[in-house]
Amino acid sequence: MSGHHAIDLATGSVRELNAALHALGPDTNETLWRVSNPRGLHAVAAGVDAPVTIEIDGPVGYYCGGMNKHASIVINGNAGVGLAQNIMSGFVHVKGDASQSAGATGCGGMIVIDGNASARCGISMKGVDIVVKGSVGHMSAFMGQAGSLVVLGDAGEALGDSLYEARLFVRGTVASLGADCIEKAMRDEHRALLAAKLEAAGLAGSVDIGEFKRYGSARTLYHFHVDNVSSY
Amino acid sequence: MCGIVGLFIKDPRLEPELGSLLSTMLGVMCDRGPDSAGFAIYGEGSAGSVKLTLRGLEGTDFAGLAAGLGLPVTARDTHAVLAVPVGQEAAVRAALAATAPGIVVVGAGERMEIYKEVGLPTEVAKRFGLERMAGTHAIGHTRMATESAVTTDGAHPFSTGADQCLVHNGSLSNHRGLRRRLEREGLAFATDNDSEVAAAYLTSRMRTGDTLGQALEHSLDDLDGFYTFVVGTESGFGVLRDPIACKPAVMAETEAYVAFGSEYRALADLPGIASARVWEPEPAQVYFWNRLQ
Numbered sequence: 001m002s003g004h005h006a007i008d009l010a011t012g013s014v015r016e017l018n019a020a021l022h023a024l025g026p027d028t029n030e031t032l033w034r035v036s037n038p039r040g041l042h043a044v045a046a047g048v049d050a051p052v053t054i055e056i057d058g059p060v061g062y063y064c065g066g067m068n069k070h071a072s073i074v075i076n077g078n079a080g081v082g083l084a085q086n087i088m089s090g091f092v093h094v095k096g097d098a099s100q101s102a103g104a105t106g107c108g109g110m111i112v113i114d115g116n117a118s119a120r121c122g123i124s125m126k127g128v129d130i131v132v133k134g135s136v137g138h139m140s141a142f143m144g145q146a147g148s149l150v151v152l153g154d155a156g157e158a159l160g161d162s163l164y165e166a167r168l169f170v171r172g173t174v175a176s177l178g179a180d181c182i183e184k185a186m187r188d189e190h191r192a193l194l195a196a197k198l199e200a201a202g203l204a205g206s207v208d209i210g211e212f213k214r215y216g217s218a219r220t221l222y223h224f225h226v227d228n229v230s231s232y
Numbered sequence: 233m234c235g236i237v238g239l240f241i242k243d244p245r246l247e248p249e250l251g252s253l254l255s256t257m258l259g260v261m262c263d264r265g266p267d268s269a270g271f272a273i274y275g276e277g278s279a280g281s282v283k284l285t286l287r288g289l290e291g292t293d294f295a296g297l298a299a300g301l302g303l304p305v306t307a308r309d310t311h312a313v314l315a316v317p318v319g320q321e322a323a324v325r326a327a328l329a330a331t332a333p334g335i336v337v338v339g340a341g342e343r344m345e346i347y348k349e350v351g352l353p354t355e356v357a358k359r360f361g362l363e364r365m366a367g368t369h370a371i372g373h374t375r376m377a378t379e380s381a382v383t384t385d386g387a388h389p390f391s392t393g394a395d396q397c398l399v400h401n402g403s404l405s406n407h408r409g410l411r412r413r414l415e416r417e418g419l420a421f422a423t424d425n426d427s428e429v430a431a432a433y434l435t436s437r438m439r440t441g442d443t444l445g446q447a448l449e450h451s452l453d454d455l456d457g458f459y460t461f462v463v464g465t466e467s468g469f470g471v472l473r474d475p476i477a478c479k480p481a482v483m484a485e486t487e488a489y490v491a492f493g494s495e496y497r498a499l500a501d502l503p504g505i506a507s508a509r510v511w512e513p514e515p516a517q518v519y520f521w522n523r524l525q
Contacts, residue, residue, distance in 0.1 A: 040496035059496050059510070078510060080496060081480060099480070099512055118512050119477055137477075138515065 004032035024050035131201035168215040235261025235374035238492035240469035251365030265374030268387040270348025275367035277343035341395030348387035373399040393435035395466035400427035402458035445520040477515035
């Protein structure tokens with residue numbers, strides 16, 4: 001069977017949708033899924049492990065696209081808490097705003113948020129690339145270990161608190177930097193990285209890379225030192 | 233975890249549907265708080281009279297009680313609303329305390345009525361006939377008890393002043409000290425609940441002349457802990473999240489209403505939601521709507 005599948009969550013359940021998606025193998029030819037009436041339901045298209053496209057027409061609740069591997073998920077609306085939490089690979093695109101902890105602990109893949117993301121965007125990120133076209137809330141990229149967070153708008157309080165090696169690029173203002181997060185020089189390698197991420201997010205040529213500042217770890221909190229005890 | 237909802241009607245044509253809309257919102261939030269539920273609704277009132285919402289044990293003879301006091305009453309399951317002429321409220325409260333010790337006054341005001349019970353929120357709403365109630369604004373709460381017992385006393389909303397009520401998702405860490413301060417100011421508490429302290433704090437601020445908006449601003453300085461509050465007064469409706477904003481909140485506004493839900497799901501059945509402005513309230517920012525503006 002090929003072509004596209006239409007799933008209406010007004011009549012079907014999220015459990016049925018996810019069971020159908022989880023049954024797909026790596027070489028499936030059922031590659032296009034359209035989901036209607038999500039109405040803020042939780043865990044829509046969570047745990048998918050197949051190279052398929054899932055279009056969700058409306059706002060979703062918590063953990064949409066969580067643990068995603070290989071799938072491309074497009075949400076035509078807002079997303080609730082924990083969007084694409086622990087994403088491993090693939091692509092998640094929200095055409096509205098995302099709530100708290102978008103991309104939390106994400107290990108790979110890309111998340112693009114057309115609107116704003118709330119607090120703790122990219123918290124403990126481990127390799128995911130996140131591009132937010134609007135602004136991000138407080139404590140974003142907290143303890144970020146790897147990957148990148150690109151913000152076209154502003155960042156809230158305590159950006160990059162206790163940061164490891166995640167790379168942060170912000171075009172607008174930063175309300176404050178968290179413990180051990182500092183502004184760093186933007187060298188050619190960073191400009192190339194930023195350009196690549198913007199291109200992957202479909203923004204090639206439409207954003208001036210020269211307007212961004214780079215933030216990263218000062219690396220003073222990696223190992224416990226009693227002088228830093230108040231920062232832990 | 234708890235669920236909170238609120239609905240503030242801007243277009244009077246929607247007022248007859250307030251109860252049915254809030255009932256649906258409360259029902260969707262069942263799985264955030266299946267232990268108990270409550271709601272406060274601002275309906276019809278008359279300037280010469282105060283509504284006292286009473287709570288009694290199942291089977292309480294509210295009609296007989298009201299007849300003894302010579303006052304009109306509307307009974308709904310375990311609750312009843314007594315219409316008391318202005319100036320007689322203290323005497324009626326004293327008479328109730330003397331003759332009906334099992335009766336609790338859960339709220340008082342010109343327009344506010346409060347109903348709360350233990351049980352699944354959809355069942356609680358049904359018992360009180362919420363879906364048939366009309367009004368200008370209403371707030372509701374579904375409780376998942378974490379730190380104190382599942383009792384009707386522990387259910388929200390809490391009311392500590394005339395036409396004032398509050399629902400809370402979170403926990404306060406400095407409520408003991410604040411309670412002692414407010415008790416010295418003469419505020420009375422019915423429970424040991426931290427949320428009741430938040431309600432009393434706002435009552436105290438508004439007694440000294442604060443608007444609801446100003447009282448909420450001050451609570452950012454004086455309340456410590458996690459909170460998302462939705463607050464009602466006779467004419468207003470306010471929302472506040474603490475600066476850390478751990479507790480979820482989504483709002484929607486159209487020409488016809490302003491709505492609050494712990495999650496978007498609670499708003500999904502509201503009329504015109506697809507074209508509403510939907511946003512997440514910012515941390516430490518006071519949101520406030522007033523009917524008189």
